[in-house]
Amino acid sequence: MVVLNKIYTRTGDDGTTALxxxxxxxxxxxxIAAYGTVDETNAVIGLVRLQTQDQELGDLDAALGRIQxxxxxxxxxxxxxxxxxxxxxxxxxxxxxxxxWLESEIDxxxxxxQPLRSFVLPGGTPAAAYLHQGxxxxxxxxRLITELSTQDGETVSQPALKYINRLSDFLFVASRYANAKxxxxxxxxxxxxx
Numbered sequence: 072m073v074v075l076n077k078i079y080t081r082t083g084d085d086g087t088t089a090l091x092x093x094x095x096x097x098x099x100x101x102x103i104a105a106y107g108t109v110d111e112t113n114a115v116i117g118l119v120r121l122q123t124q125d126q127e128l129g130d131l132d133a134a135l136g137r138i139q140x141x142x143x144x145x146x147x148x149x150x151x152x153x154x155x156x157x158x159x160x161x162x163x164x165x166x167x168x169x170x171x172w173l174e175s176e177i178d179x180x181x182x183x184x185q186p187l188r189s190f191v192l193p194g195g196t197p198a199a200a201y202l203h204q205g206x207x208x209x210x211x212x213x214r215l216i217t218e219l220s221t222q223d224g225e226t227v228s229q230p231a232l233k234y235i236n237r238l239s240d241f242l243f244v245a246s247r248y249a250n251a252k253x254x255x256x257x258x259x260x261x262x263x264x265x
Contacts, residue, residue, distance in 0.1 A: 091151030091162060101219050106149040108212035109235070113142040115205040122198035127252050131198075131245055134176050138238070141169050145231055149216065153226045165230040173237045180241075180248040190259040191243075195250035202246035209239045 087095040088103060096103060116135050123132035144165055151162040193203035213235045220227040250256045 092154055092158060102149060105215040105219050106146045108215055109142055109146045112205055112209045112212055113139050115208050119198055119201040119205060122201060128198060128249060131248060145234055148228060148231050164228055165234050167230050170230055170233045170237055173241055177241050177244050180244045184247050184251055192257040192259050194257045196253045198249040199246040202242050202249060206239045206242035209235060209242060
């Protein structure tokens, strides 16, 4: 259980922050940037949810709520690198079941959508526009996480890598789903303005 009695601790005033292992790292460290960008993705999903709380998108809103919780799990996973040392507690890790659920949601939302014959421009409904923003932020998080996974001495679990990859797919399909409930996707017309 997390207990936050005091918000400022002054321990980061020197430009460092603590990992779940207790190790302190610079705030610009790649691992910190990776889970910070996961947190940013979560904040964008919070903005999406301001647009999905009606009955027509209620199923999408419920899925987004679950994803927000899973993103905290992902942040906790990334915050506690595998060191092989006994931490005195079992670190929280993303599981294959969370990835499987995300894939099933992608399939569910995509089931009735028309096949794409062009790239989709970010936009349409407000929900879809925010979903596209979430998609791009999650792709940035993925780039940071995959870069982290290639660094000497750093580890990232396979379920964590899979989850962040599937998340951007989910957000793309969710944007199409939201637009399908309204006026449809905004399609790219190659060379339209030449």
